[in-house]
């Protein structure tokens with residue numbers, strides 16, 4: 001990995017080889033099941049790699065107008081889906097031009113925009129997101145089924161006025177997060193129990209994202225049989241829209257140690273920040289892995305790594321290393337392609353990391369750098 005010392009830091013590096021490996025697994029699932037798989041751009045939207053993704057997947061999905069537009073402009077082929085908890089009147093006109101599938105959060109939202117959608121010269125497939133009120137996610141911030149959730153319509157609300165749902169082509173549920181196929185296999189019967197009465201009136205069901213399909217311990221066989229059984233039972237098209245699984249482990253965040261100090265423990269300050277460059281570390285929270293580092297006290301030198309902001313809690317985590325860290329050392333955080341670049345910010349005037357592409361031939365290519373203007377022009 002010679003490139004580690006060639007890049008300017010902080011930077012994200014997208015590993016095309018790893019991305020391809022994921023895409024091949026996803027294509028395998030498609031081939032075995034006949035389902036369609038879309039990239040959820042919320043997790044990963046390095047559009048410079050969309051041409052590659054388009055060779056393997058069926059298109060992309062968006063969480064609103066801007067992502068939908070990015071998919072329309074940059075994904076060379078395939079379908080362009082959008083879901084939003086609530087659409088704005090003025091966005092709908094543009095969405096109708098650039099999307100082919102629009103998923104509404106409720107029958108009420110669909111009824112509000114129905115005449116507009118029907119008047120569109122382009123054929124639009126319409127879905128409604130439902131909340132099957134079953135999920136196995138423990139972190140509420142990532143659980144669309146927690147009590148009082150605004151995401152998707154519950155059965156009781158759906159049934160309040162069934163006429164509102166008339167004319168839809170599909171149903172959508174998204175209830176998973178970083179989970180294996182067993183969770184889908186337990187979720188699906190709950191969905192069928194509640195919304196089974198709709199399944200002979202529609203053409204497709206979208207099983208959402210959160211399927212960790214490209215993880216090494218993922219049960220592909222169970223995913224494949226679950227989809228195949230569902231498809232043959234109802235004769236419906238099935239969509240999956242993973243974000244994480246597309247670019248899982250396909251990127252790094254490279255950082256330089258700027259200084260070291262002691263306060264009860266050894267501390268290193270880096271030019272990468274949890275708050276700015278990997279917000280999920282604080283939101284989830286979790287501790288990202290560093291290449292060559294271990295758990296605290298596993299290796300001879302234990303050190304706390306923190307970012308270069310003035311936020312006291314901008315701590316990435318505690319790690320151990322073979323040797324004492326020194327100024328100028330480079331650290332490589334793993335699995336940094338997802339929910340990182342698309343979530344980063346310039347809090348505290350901290351620069352945005354550059355983005356590099358590590359090609360199949362091991363060649364490193366700079367895609368983008370950022371500067372002071374990117375900070376200033378946000379204001």
Ligand SMILES: *Cc1c(COP(=O)(O)O)cnc(C)c1O
Pocket residue numbers: 040042043083174176177178208209210211241242243244245
């Ligand atoms: C976030 C999200 C996804 C992607 O989820 P991953 O966990 O990244 O696979 C898909 N669909 C919807 C509606 C989402 O909100």
